[in-house]
Amino acid sequence: MSCNHHPDDSTLLSYGAGSLPDALAMVVACHIAACSHCRGKIADAEQIGLGLMEQEPVQSMSERSREWMLAMLDEPCEESMPEPQLAVGDDSDGDIPAPLQPLIGQWFSELHWRTMAPGMKQFILPASQGKLRLLKIAPGTFMPSHGHSGSELTLVLKGSYSDELGRFSAGDVADVDPDMNHQPVADTHEGCICLIATDGPLRFKGLVPRLLQPFFQL
Numbered sequence: 001m002s003c004n005h006h007p008d009d010s011t012l013l014s015y016g017a018g019s020l021p022d023a024l025a026m027v028v029a030c031h032i033a034a035c036s037h038c039r040g041k042i043a044d045a046e047q048i049g050l051g052l053m054e055q056e057p058v059q060s061m062s063e064r065s066r067e068w069m070l071a072m073l074d075e076p077c078e079e080s081m082p083e084p085q086l087a088v089g090d091d092s093d094g095d096i097p098a099p100l101q102p103l104i105g106q107w108f109s110e111l112h113w114r115t116m117a118p119g120m121k122q123f124i125l126p127a128s129q130g131k132l133r134l135l136k137i138a139p140g141t142f143m144p145s146h147g148h149s150g151s152e153l154t155l156v157l158k159g160s161y162s163d164e165l166g167r168f169s170a171g172d173v174a175d176v177d178p179d180m181n182h183q184p185v186a187d188t189h190e191g192c193i194c195l196i197a198t199d200g201p202l203r204f205k206g207l208v209p210r211l212l213q214p215f216f217q218l
């Protein structure tokens with residue numbers, strides 16, 4: 001699978017260091033299961049981190065070391081990458097990504113989706129840090145315009161959508177800054193299923209989404 005949109009380098013670095021909240025980490029795990037480009041970046045960062053630890057006992061990563069690792073992550077990675085070291089679900093054959101299967105099984109069609117609004121259904125996943133959900137959007141459906149009070153990572157699993165950042169297809173990740181407002185719209189030829197993680201409540205502009213927000217844990 002070729003991806004056009006990847007998590008930010010800082011997100012990959014946090015994932016590699018094990019410091020990403022588990023909801024966000026699950027989105028990265030599902031993305032790198034299909035993205036050798038990002039697997040290579042994480043492997044590079046881990047090698048650099050091991051080298052630093054061998055040189056001196058590091059209490060916490062200095063700002064200079066962090067900048068150095070981010071610069072190294074910008075270097076092009078090799079074509080041939082190691083297979084991902086996923087902890088769970090490597091023998092998957094369903095349409096749900098392998099890292100998610102121990103939580104919810106193998107097939108989207110077997111999930112009990114909850115209707116949020118016309119053309120929008122969600123399925124909440126367990127997460128101890130942040131919120132994690134699957135969202136199913138009917139073809140051509142406009143999501144409510146919203147901003148963020150924290151990070152938002154969205155991985156497209158089926159179909160595609162477009163917003164102010166571009167067009168996102170299966171395998172792509174939108175790594176949205178807290179200060180950005182956007183309004184995703186599912187493409188018209190087929191519906192879209194996304195895995196979305198947030199570590200802070202969304203900020204809706206419209207009254208109706210704001211009123212519904214507590215009921216859907218948005």
Ligand SMILES: [Zn+2]
Nearest residue numbers: 006035037038
């Ligand atoms: Zn990637």
